[in-house]
Amino acid sequence: MSCCQGKENSGIAKEILQEDQDKINKILSKYEGKKGSLISILQDIQEEYNYLPIETLNYISQETGTKPAKIHGVATFYTQFRLKPVGENLIMLCQGTACHVNGSKNIEEAIYEELKIKDGETTEDNLFTLINVACLGCCSLSPVMMINDETYGNLTPENAKEILKEIKDKQLTKGA
């Protein structure tokens, strides 16, 4: 449609900055002509933004001709994808069977006491996001959480709070 050809006049152009368009175009060109690469594209976008901003999904749809419903379907089906921004530290608290049996709910409570966030929430200072996840694959250490790439096992409410405090302190010293 002619109205969509001048991108600066389209709604999408208003929502997505030129520099973001460039970033996404670079990702898209990596997968050009490769079938079934939607998941890889979304993974790359999430790596770039730490989540999948809705306007980037719309942009991909526009650029690739993939139906928005398909892109949104994939983005919401796989738990690896996040549609909301996350804090600097992503806490993935395991709620798999072994962790559950060994007290992951108590750890969840301890996190709430320390940070005042529940599953899916982010602290006001944007430092932490908590998400509950299924088995992290290290059940012998249960209960387990991962913070970014680091795994913390044999958790108790006390040591979980300590870990969070240490991260907070480090961050504060960094920012000081």
Ligand code: FES
């Ligand atoms: S159940 Fe938590 S790591 Fe397997």
